[in-house]
Amino acid sequence: MSKTLVIAEKPSVGQDLARALPGPFQKHEGFLEGPDHVVTWAVGHLVQLAEPEAYDAKYKSWRMADLPIVPERFKLVVRDERSRKQMTVVTKQLAREDVDEVVNACDAGREGELIFAYLYEKAKAKKPVKRLWLNSMTSAAMKQALSSLRPGDDFERLEQAARSRSEADWIVGMNATRAATIRLRSSFDGAVSLGRVQTPTLAIVARREEEIKAFVPEPYWLVDATFVAEGALANGEAPGGERTYVGRFQAPAGQRGTARGPRIATEEEALAIVAACEGRMGTITKLEKKEQREKAPMLYDLTTLQREANNRYGFSARRTLGAAQRLYEEHKALTYPRTNSRYLTSDMVEEIKPIAELVGTHREYRKGAEYVTGLDVLPLGRVVNDEKVSDHHAIIPTRSEHNLEKMGSDDRRIYDMAARRFLAVFHPEAVFENTRIETTVSTAPDGESDGHVFRTRGKLLLVPGWRGVYDEVAADAKGDGEARGDEEEDTDQQLPRLEQDEEVQTRKIESARKETKPPRRYSDASLLGAMETAGKLVDDDELREAMKDSGIGTPATRAAIIERLITVGYLERDGRALVATEKGLNVIRLLNEHALTSPGLTGSWEQRLGKIERGEDSRKQFMSDIAGFANETVHELDETLKDVRIPRARLGPCPVCGHEIVENRKGYSCWSREDPGCGFVIWKSKAGKTLALAVAKELIKTGYTRQAVTGFRGRSGRSFRAHLALSQTDEGKWRVEFDEAWAREGAKPPDAEADAGSERAGAVAGGGEQAKVGERSAA
Helix, strand or coil: CCEEEEEECCHHHHHHHHHHCCCCCEEECCEEECCCEEEEECCCCCEEECCHHHCCHHHHCCCHHHCCCCCCCCCEEECCHHHHHHHHHHHHHHCCCCEEEEEEECCCCHHHHHHHHHHHHHCCCCCCEEECCCCCCCHHHHHHHHCCCEEHHHHHHHHHHHHHHHHHHHHHHHHHHHHHHHHCCCCCCCCCCCCCCHHHHHHHHHHHHHHHHHCCCCEEEEEEEEEEECCCCCCCCCCCCCEEEEEEECCCCCCCCCCECCEECCHHHHHHHHHHHCCCEEEEEEEEEEEEEECCCCCECHHHHHHHHHHHHCCCHHHHHHHHHHHHHCCCCECCCCCCCCCECHHHHHHHHHHHHHHCCCHHHHHHHHHHHCCCCCCCCCCECHHHCCCCCCECECCCCCCHHHCCHHHHHHHHHHHHHHHHCCCCCEEEEEEEEEEEECCCCCCCCCCEEEEEEEEEEEECHHHHHHHHHHHHCCCCCCCCCCCCCCCCECCCCCCCCCEEEEEEEEEEEEECCCCCCCEHHHHHHHHHCCCCCCCCHHHHHHHHHHCCCCCCCHHHHHHHHHHCCCEEEECCEEEECHHHHHHHHHHCCCHHHCHHHHHHHHHHHHHHHHCCCCHHHHHHHHHHHHHHHHHHHHHHHCCCCCCCCEEEECCCCCCEEEECCCEEECCCCCCCCCCCEEECEECCEECCHHHHHHHHHHCECCCCEEEEEECCCCEEEECEEEEECCCCCEEEEECCHHHHCCCCCCECCHHHHCCECCCECCCCCCCCCCCCCCC
16 A cells, blocks of 8 residues: 655654644654654754765865865765764655655745755655645644645745755855965964855944944033922813923024034033023923824734844844744644744634634733624734735744643743734724923023023823733833933923923933943844844834845844854854954954945845745856856955965963963964963863953953953853953963852853843853862962
8 A cells, every 4th residue: 555755854743743644653763654654754954965075085175276166066965973864764765665655744944845855865766745834733734734735846946946045055155164264274263164144144243343343432411400390280270299390401403502402512511501590490382292103013023023032031033933933843832933924814814813712711811812803804904915925924823722831931932922913913003192392491580581492202102002912011012123222312201281381490400421322232133133134224114024035044044143153253142242253353354345245245145046936036047146256256365365464462471471472373372483481371262262352361460350251152052151260270281260159169150141141051161171260360
């Protein structure tokens, strides 16, 4: 009897599919077998593109004369020994005589298509293929998808785009990395990793870091006054107690002096304003009230979910993706997370109320769900759009019972965000009353001069609308943008009842010195936003939608790109901030304005990959253009980096022998070819981090760091921060140790600082060494 072979992307998905198929299934090593089906699985990418030496042994040596390397036909190899075991199982199942049809049940997207295509090609399989396309992992969704399999040929263009992406990354990354490494061997320890996607992402962060380093703060002053309205209201109504509010000085357009808006350039001018207004009467010369309506935010795609989770909870992009993936695969509570769409398709309209009803069985969502299920007509205009859904619709709860008690804290938070967003999008606009007040304080004895103007802003929620779904978190419900307050802006206040032309007393007035601030470092949230829009920071929902096709990477890959840049030592985490290391900065400085650093160029390539999927562009032409770009890149790097030498830093005299300490590829020491010195050294590498020059200088000067150093990585891959101290072993060797209580006790790092301090670290990288901290002096 013939059977159908089902190949899933992961073991857990294979097991779920077996439960949805006619059984019973018997468990074997690496596969399950039932009466009509055999279910097996990959474990992610079992097969990958071969290294250059697989094409020619000469490529084992890195020589500029051999570049660029552009294979006519790419070879595939099994990824590693662990993959080889499962690949053998999959290959045997594909070769079975009783298997006459294969179902590609890998994740429904570009990478899932690539995993299957490489696996199928490597196994030299020839059997007909059908495609399982899942948006949800509920039992009902799987059964429905299994009953409506699609011909594998329908996804040929998706496979072409997937292969093109993979091969383009190999060609550009392999050649650029080899060319740069060959030319910079004397300056860098190890390979100079470059890539089609990672390098422009690094450039975004590095150029922001250069802006911050070049920034020179300028002082300015703000003047705030507290006003009291003491009289009765104009209609004779008693005000019900003292009415106070705060206003901020605002220089009118064209006013003499150096004030610009609320900023005052000199302390003398600020103090003069304070002195002129102190204790004086003022008048409310302008009182405007306007109604503001605020639409509900659109549904989540993966990037928006990752950005908001970073702003709200400090989650890294990878951490959010992990939680969303568990909610999809294990809990069956959310739909497919690796989506770039924020819309639903028209065939899902009948599912909306049943999903809302299921979500509403949980107390915290009941009120919002009752509103949605009680609507006679759902507002679908901003939610349903078939043209805006390519592979997968927006992330929403599934039509299934959701057991919240079984969810971990991360999963519970991400589910809460998706559930509330789903309910909120069907609610009406929130309505606010915005109040703007100008208070003019007369500064002349006769009261006839213009006086000084103070502005006040108030905001009152009149109709909660969609914000009512968020209860206590209503004030931050939207959360898409980078949370940032601007000190020069007066903040919204809860205002008492005030009237036009009412007189007020200046009860308190004072000036405060401020400084202009440099641009903010990127967080996961803001960097994901910049990647989505090819380097342009865009907050408007509709405009971001229009730019999605030209972003850097895809929603499925952006988290991995950020983590890759951290792994190779180009970026570090400092709380929620992503900081370019000196190594990362040097790479971008040396590349200068090379096209490889351009987010726009990479974005245009991503756009072309999308066109290949839609049949609007040619894979052959795209790959030809990539090969041409790689050739140009090799020649340009050869010319521009040929004689580059990054000067080695000199850190002053050795605290032990007095010889000058000089930076070398692996550390900072007083060694040289002419004089081996006393043996004092600070190695650059420590627990997955390269110690910066400033840290080394501080250790040499004081023997310890006053502040904790960020960016160390545990064996689990999570980061932590710790103080450092220099110590000397009994054999006289110098070591940099963790200067923490847990280290002195020989323990592992405690709560890790990864993802804004909310994850736990594993053992210290490099074997969980036990720190032996000596005296706090290097001398």
